[in-house]
Amino acid sequence: MDRKRLAIDGGTPIRKSYLPYGKQDLDQSDVAAVVQVLQSDYLTTGPMIDTFEKSIAAYVGSRYAIAFSSGTAALHAACFAAGIKENDQVITTPITFAATANAIKYQGGEVVFADIDAKTYNISAEAIEALITDQTKAIISVDFSGQPVDYKKIREIANRYQIPFISDAAHGLGAVYEGEKIGSLADMTMFSFHPVKHITTGEGGVITTNNEQYFQKLKNFRNHGIVRDQEKLHKKNQPWYYEMQSLGFNYRMSDIHAALGVNQAKKIDGYLNKRIAIAQKYTEGFRDFELLTPPFQLEGVESSWHLYVIRLHLEKLTVRRKEIYQALQKENIGVNVHYIPVYFHPYYQALGYKKGLCPHAEQLYEEMLTLPLFPKMTSQDVSDVIMAVKKVLQYYEVRA
Template sequence: MIDKLALYGGKPVRDKYLAYGKQSIYDEDINSVIEVLKGDFLTTGPNVSSFEKCIADYVGTKYAVAFSNGTAALHAACYAAGISEGDEVLVSPMTFAASANCVLYCGGTPVFVDIDPNTYNIDVSKIEERITEKTKAIIPVDFTGQSVDIDKIMEIAEKYNLIVIEDGAHALGSEYKGKKVGNTAHMTEFSFHPVKPITTGEGGVIVTDSQELFEKLTLFRTHGITRDERFLNNNEGPWYYEQIDLGYNYRITDIQCALGLSQMRKLDDFISRRREIVRRYNEAFKKIKGISIPFEEEFSNSGWHIYVIKLKLEELKCSRKEIFEALMAENIGVNVHYIPVYYHPYYKKLGYKKGICPETEKLYERIITLPLFPRMSECDVEDVIKAVTKVISCYKK
């Protein structure tokens, strides 16, 4: 333990708090929303289909279906995959709870597969040992924006006749083997929460090349109601529609999609800025003993949704909490991504216990997320580097 008064007592690196993540909104984004507010459509309108086409074209898929949020999109993907009671779905535990909750929504059972200790993504070598006759799907997560090895996962899925729903919530704009993430899995989800690569306020999308899955996703988003003559039992006239399944009101609005379209025009610039900040971080932090910088596979060109350092606590002789609190005292907004899903009380009630994914649990005790977003100034980046250097050097004394 060090003298915390000595560490905290001096002037902090920053006078003002720096968030770990933040939306990047410009005047043209605001004006795009204002134009919709002056127009005829607020909910479902022409901007929705335009936004969906923009996303599909960007990642290279035939279809995109936008939803009110990323969790709704994952729920819809599980529905489209036919997940129901008795089905098992393989999921990474190093993710936000929604990646597993979507399985529960459909009556299925999440089965957690441990992570690769280098990439923090699902360990592909451990997938087959968790497959049973009940396994229906795999939900791999592109953690921090680094792509999973989706080709190998698809090979396993084909072998066992499984559906792959890639959780790319962090990965819009990331690349896998030179192609945009999103065009290999049966379905891929992207999120538009404010801290994600682009934002629509809240929002999500599923991209796919399958017309069958596209039709199921669209139906699920709109109460299970359709006007498509191919699916009607009767057709009483041009006003007529039928509810043919139990769906939800998961529609995204024209307001959100106008913002999304404007944001998409900046996405490549956003990604470029994120990569530049990460380059600066890596150069600075690889020289500091006591922490590990992120590892990136050769096949992945991450868009870097978040930047996660791993603490070498045995060298620092302290807890993660102490480092976390010290950085907060420097006005650096840090976070932890993520608490393993099965640690949550709700999952404990379902019977999940600690110890099932040892690599995930070991990593969780050591990680801290540092600020990373496109509108960070050079001064902001330098302040993060100074604060980490200061705190780590204090604990190494």
Template sequence: MTKLAINGGTPVRDTYLPYGQQWIEDDDIEEVVKALKSDYLTTGPKIKEFEEKFGKYVGVKYAVAISNGTAALHGASFAAGIKEGDEVITTPITFAASANCILYQGGKPVFADIDSSTYNIDPKDIEEKISSKTKAIVPVDFTGQPVNIDEINAIAKKYNLIVIEDGAHSLGAEYKGKRIGSLVDMTTFSFHPVKHITTGEGGMITTNNKELYEKLKLFRTHGITRDKEILYNKNESSWYYEQLELGYNYRITDIQCALGISQLNKIDKFLRRRREIAEKYNEYLKDIDGIVLPYQEEYIKSSWHLYVIQLELEKFKVGRREIFEALQAENIGVNVHYIPVYYHPYYQKLGYKKGLCPNAEKLYERIITIPLYPKMTDKDVKDVVEALDKVLKYYKR
């Protein structure tokens, strides 16, 4: 049997393959340079242009560009009117920001368990967790597979709740033939370098509700406006402005938006390649014993932000940690998405205990994210498969 790199053998790859990475080309750089040479570095025309093109792409009336994906979630929570004493239901299998945004507004995150097949939040458990204090639901499109939007919207309507869809993983994904971004009250997106398009750091909030749109625009600029339609004192000169809310400086720059526009022009190419890689993994990995491949609902079209395998640990002589570290030693940049949010020490100090979401906790112990991003070559994909085969065979019972 081939000796593992972690035991002194030769790694499958000479160079490290990250789990995710941006794809920046010369035309992206040229657009950024143009922005740097323009009259506006921030609060200029590129922001509106990016918002309009993004809104058109996802099929929504209003889009608000913001400094990052966490700020997008914070802004949506603010616009939803979440305040102290309110409860908001979300999933534990997500990055902490999906829950932190509730805390920012003084609310309390309530964690609903996941569906064991899709790994997305389970609508049945959402309904079970609703109380008289529940104000909103923050479902997360984990790995790029949209949540069950129809069921969640039906629950929201029944209990008069707002839905904030965390679409950080799902730009370009489709739910029953419609792109994510216009199907709930508000949807948030992230443009971190590992996401589908990047602005370095950046985010977007989309909505079809004009009232929410106006609140979001205020929120990202200190709560300050010059819009005479909403000023209290409408008779002052053009220099005049008013602070109407306690907002933040969550502005995004023209430099970032210039990059975002260029990247958005390539989104179809990026998505096509992500889906090709996922199909290759599905084909190459189906015969490797000891792993469960991602399940996809037939009515969705994933944007494949992540490819997450689940280990059947009972078939191996070691645990997830040993397998993970062996793959890293083979120069395969595996990761784990995610540690359940309420496992974090900060949430433990707030009084959350393990045992809240059994399905999520069981999943966490078994999952590994393998590399998937558009710039990967077919050789990169085969290296990942080879490393998995090598490591899993070595540790097989």
């Protein structure tokens, strides 16, 4: 069998079975936790919500955690709590899933995209400050791939202009910035529990915060804007009475999802250590391999390694990223691309955003590729990925 020729050209693939880029890890204890709730009196909002929220708050070191039905719902709630309204400008990064920007639009705000740092791929603090105007009402950063943004610099900017700082840390559970876990370094921090994230609730998200006012607004927003606290009602002394005091949504997490989250949360550090070990193997495997650049790591931060994103040296290759992607898929390596710059999407193009807005982000998009990374990967899986990437890139390498 010819293992040197690419599978896309009729050769034998590196792997017999397909390796996805991400995958949840569930065991019998997770199943038992969910079954226990299914046999209880609570399916929607019950005691597991509070237990899950407390476990996340304790892990990241925040005063409060508020659970939502999805990470997107949590981001929307954060924009509401921050007071974002019609025509308010909010600065964020284009290298993120569309939900980050969409949450701003849900509140009627204007999305202002700041370019990324060319090394870390995170939003640039300098780019943020250059875009601030009198209409800027918040900053939303993204810990892309699990590497923390420069929280110190962004915090200083937010304080200087007296605007809320929201962190989209969907990738960042367990990440560390200057010795402190992500979760209380911004005014509000969102974590996602989609199945490819560090732990899963099926679908779900949470906002962590140390601010009591944000906490109360977030709680009300996820439950139709309804208030039940007798001390905060306009009309008192009727024990059955509640009031809808603002326009909220049904963004509640169910006890079923929370039960899975509570059990998964016990395994965060174990999952994190596995991700770190895989990332280290990748970095070592690609050391001195001149056809790509592995992820850059800042001093003083510890990535949580949600993604391992390589940057292709296309000037040394005879094909573009599309052909590399297709060839690796044929080798049964589930590579992916994270992310299409948000303002490339037709919805944002129709709003008037033009290509060329963030040059570093756009250049990265043309060259980036996400490799498989999830806790259930074996050493053989990691070796297969390294071998396949080298095989494909060397096959397409420019020959002198």
